[in-house]
Amino acid sequence: MTTAESTRIVIVGGGTIGAGAARELRKRLPAGEAELTVIDRRSYLTYQPFLAEAAAGSVEPRHVVVPLREILPGCRVLTAEVTGIDRDARSVTMRAGDHVEEIGYDVLIVGAGSVSRTLPIPGLAEHGIGFKTLEEAIYLRNHALSRLDRATTTMDPQTRRRLLTFVFVGGGYAGVEAMAELEDMVRQALPSYEIDPGELRWVLVEAMDRIMPEVSPRLANYTVDVLRGRGFEVRLGTQLKSAQDCHVVLSDGAEFDAGTLVWTAGVKANPMLAHTDLPLDERGRVKTSATLEVPGSPGVFAAGDCAAVPDLTKKDPSATCPPSAQHASRQAKRVARNVIASLHGRPLRPYRHVNAGSVASIGLHKGVAEVYRVKVRGFPAWAMHRLYHLALMPTAHRKARIAADWLLSLPFRRQVVATGEQQNPRREFVAASRS
Known part of the structure; x- marks a missing residue:
């Protein structure tokens, strides 16, 4: 229950920063001290580390998302797109459909996240598939x-080669x-099709001379060896020039x-920020x-992928924290605690x-895994990956559902069916109505 004296805390974004900060604020602030509002155009939080497994059918896609209203009790959740921020007026402009609304704030946390960074490559916009959202993961599957x-249905060998060529840009x-x-x-899935495994072509294109800069060069090289051993073409120091x-x-x-790009x-950073009066870097x-x-x-506070947060662990004073889930989850707690400190007149602590x-x-x-300089690879690293992200997945019943998906995959094969009409479910109905 809020009062007229409650501090209006508005959080832009319902991702790792927004949801994490809201949960921390709700847990630490006394009841009635603040009114928490979270604004995001999606009504759910996507746990992105599980997107690959959702795309491949290892876990049910619905199990890697969590409704914001479920994990943010006591918060006001607005499903809308933020279109502007006015620091002088201390207001946020948002749009839901054709309806535009303004909401005032006393404290603002900007956690608008990021979008895919694309380049003006011919054909990319027409044929490329991103991989940042659950919708994109389902579409890719x-x-x-x-x-x-x-x-399987084509008789033309050239068309068949194109359809069975998969290209991923970004290592x-x-x-x-x-x-x-x-x-x-x-x-x-191949045993259900008249396709020989040797017909498949998988190509990884990376502009740098190595993949996965998050791990050591030794583990990155090991990963390249594993991929090439599985038949992948790994092209390092290479860029996509055209996909027309x-x-x-x-x-x-x-x-x-290629049939898939x-x-x-x-x-x-979210391009919405360009329509605000917030100070932005290059x-x-x-x-x-x-x-x-x-x-x-x-x-006004900001954190996550949309913020240029100084990296105090680096000697370079201009260094900023990279856009990673690990930084975002920790910055969410720090920004919430600093907001509370500012409300109570206590010193704020730097993020480090x-x-x-x-x-x-x-x-x-x-x-592959590298934890406190200990390098692990193979099955143990794969198990660590699953256990680590399962522990970070919000809510106990989401953890249980994902674990159940994994257990069911032991005696049963994953579902391999393309529900193409999901992308345009009204197409058949519209066609029938016009015939």
Whole structure:
């Protein structure tokens, strides 16, 4: 129950920062001291580390998302798109459909997250598939399986080669995990199709001279060896130059047709920030101090992928924290505690986090991990990846559902069916109504 004197705390974004900060504030603030409002165009939090498994059918897609209203009791959750922030008026403008509304704040936390960072490459917008949202993961799953359906029915060898060629651009965690999990799914589905495993072509394109910069070069090289051992083409130091008409042109001179092009080459701050009066850096991120405050903006804080948070663990004073789930989950708690400190007149503490390590899956029963400089690979690393992210998954019943999905996959094969109409469910009805 709030009162007229309650502090209005508005949180822009319902992702790791927004949901995490709201939960921490609700837990630590006395009842009635603040009115918490969370604004996001989606009504749920997506746990992104499980997107690859959701795309590959290892877990049910609905189990990797959590309704915000479920995990934020006592908070006001508004399903709307933020279109502007006015620091002078201390207000946030949002749009839900055709309806535009303004809401005032006393304290503002900006956790608007990020979107895929794309480049002006011919054909990318028309044929590329992103991999940041649950909707994109489901689409990719249906798309990949539909390529098998079409390849089985075509008599043209050139069309068949194109349909069975899968290209992933970006060798970070997202790209490697998505490609490895999807290849597992497709390979498991092949006995149901008239397709030889040797007909499949998987290509990973990375502009840097190594993949997965989050781990040591030794583990990155091991990952490349594992991928190549599974038949993947790993092209390092290579860029995508064109993808017009599904014809892939790479900077190393290679050219070929591809039926699937997945873009996981980095992220950029939410472009919505350009329509606010917040101070931004050259990469479009909100400038913050080490305490996550926005300079010259009393009562305004920012964190996560959309914020340029100083990295105090680096000697370079211009270094900022990378956009990772590990930083976001910890910044969410720090920004909430600093908001409480500011309300109670206590000193704010700077955000400082030394990376404890990284874990990644590179397909079923295969993984790499580096925890406190201890390097692990193979099945133990894969198990660590699952256990670590299962522990971080919000709510006990979501953890239980994901664990149940994994257990059921032991005696039973994963479901391999493309529900293509899911992308346009009204198409058949519209066609029938016009006939």
